[in-house]
Amino acid sequence: MYYQLYELNHAILQPYRAGADALKLFYQNPLNPFSMTPFGRSAAAAAEVFERTTRRYAKPAFGLDCTTVDGDLVAMREQVVWSRPFCQLVHFERDLPRERKPDQKLLIVAPMSGHYATLLRGTVEAMSQHADVYITDWTDARMVPLSDGRFDLDDYIDYIIDMLHHIGPGTHVMAVCQPSVPVLAAVAVMESRGDRMAPASMTLMGGPIDTRRNPTAVNKLAEEKGIDWFRDNVIMQVPFPNPGFMRDVYPGFLQLSGFMTMNLDRHLIAQKDFFVNLVKNDGDSAEKHRDFYDEYLAVMDLTAEFYLQTVETVFCNHDLPKGTMMHRGQAIDPSAVRNVALFTVEGENDDISGLGQTQAAHDLCSNIPPEKRAHYMQPQVGHYGVFNGSRFRAQIVPRIVDFIAANAMADAQKPKAAAKPRLVSTRK
Known part of the structure; x- marks a missing residue:
């Protein structure tokens, strides 16, 4: 049930993420006079932070050529x-x-x-x-x-x-x-x-x-x-329409929640610093943040029997x-x-x-x-x-x-x- 709620929540937020993307592009457009102002950069930064914290991250590429x-x-x-x-x-x-x-x-x-x-x-x-x-x-x-x-x-x-x-x-x-x-x-x-x-x-x-x-x-x-606590509390079934529908798994989002909770203050500070760097137009620091969290927030489910x-x-x-x-x-x-x-x-x-x-x-x-x-x-x-x-x-x-x-x-x-x-x- 929790996995289904997680999927539903992700689907509900989809229009808001699209809106945040549009808002970011609007305030980053060089033809928009507000894009060069602290207000415009703050609006674009807030929109990007919202979109990144609510998206589902896909499997990254190795990118080693x-x-x-x-x-x-x-x-x-x-x-x-x-x-x-x-x-x-x-x-x-x-x-x-x-x-x-x-x-x-x-x-x-x-x-x-x-x-x-x-x-x-x-x-x-x-x-x-x-x-x-x-x-x-x-x-x-x-x-x-x-x-x-x-x-x-x-x-x-x-x-x-x-x-x-x-x-x-x-x-x-x-x-x-x-x-x-x-x-x-x-x-x-x-x-x-x-x-x-x-x-x-x-x-x-x-x-x-x-x-x-x-x-x-x-x-x-x-x-x-x-082991009984883990079996009763963290094992869920993959919801429709995923290919693994009905498979018992330990969801990746649960494991990620555990990782984040262990160092929650550090992650909150990182998000705040990311927002500040975007407002300051510090592109290098912001890109390092994106690279790290694109990898860190991309998670996969494990089969229940293996876990x-x-x-x-x-x-x-x-x-x-x-x-x-x-x-x-x-x-x-x-x-x-x-x-x-x-x-x-x-x-x-x-x-x-x-x-x-x-x-x-x-x-x-x-x-x-x-x-x-x-x-x-x-x-x-x-x-x-x-x-x-x-x-x-x-x-x-x-x-x-x-x-x-x-x-x-x-x-x-x-x-x-x-x-x-x-x-x-x-x-x-």
Whole structure:
């Protein structure tokens, strides 16, 4: 019912948004003498603030058409190379000389936690200078028809394994925030099977591996409420006429409300500053505000089964660190990881995944040799700074690149196990 009311409210405001757009254009028209006055700029600014705070933000584009490799600017294009109902794998293909030695393949697993994969635009931009980058582009659940079936945490793990198989051997995988748990689980499953497509290394960044360590407000909320509260209060059905009509989801607008509430004063100040900058005609500051909130306010729905299973497994029961996490009826054993190198990254001021939560992966993966593991804590950054921003580019990226290079050589030198025979069915 709440989702339907949200949609109705959005539809009711549509004429007012159109009116605000017209008012803004009227007072920004250079032929209008009021456009140069404080009154005209204030009216145009108020109209834009209203329109932006009431609109539904569409999925942003990556917009990365070039990158710098070896000091030269090279063209880059997006290609969808693998697709399933709830995700597609995007390859950022670079126009490099044929005689150049290929870079290491890197799969960036974007979080499926409300925002689109484009939130990692800066991560892709930085890593594409050093690696052949692929990224998971998760699909908004309200756009997936019921006929395409369910999607839960087990499916998420299967998707990661399938994508690693598609990209090929020697791939390195990077998990940003939420996917740290399913990526570690996928690698453990692959290692326990002796899968030759297991990645050469995995980099876990700001992930909730063990939320019992230094719990944040998000972690405490999950433990206090319990899974039944989330099932009863945040799961809703997609309303008509969306393609995913009648699908049970955790709506993106609810998750966004939670994010905004955590730092409400900061967002209110940002809107006030945006209005002032528009009145002052400070175009650069206003454009930075637009760029940030165009990304931040674009949200997607999550399937109910994936969301509830993740909350219960990761935040309520702590199944992975307790050794009780299951995948398709089989226990996940991180100690089975022996050949995949492990690098963990945390931010000093992270208020989403507290210090120590990602580092806990080293305790779980006890059989990785010391020379194939590393941990880094970046001072003076919060959660977002772990995978984006100036400190990420200057201090975190070089460490990831060095770790990948070192373990790419080690992976190339180690003997490959014989492939297990596949059983071929003769049934038609």
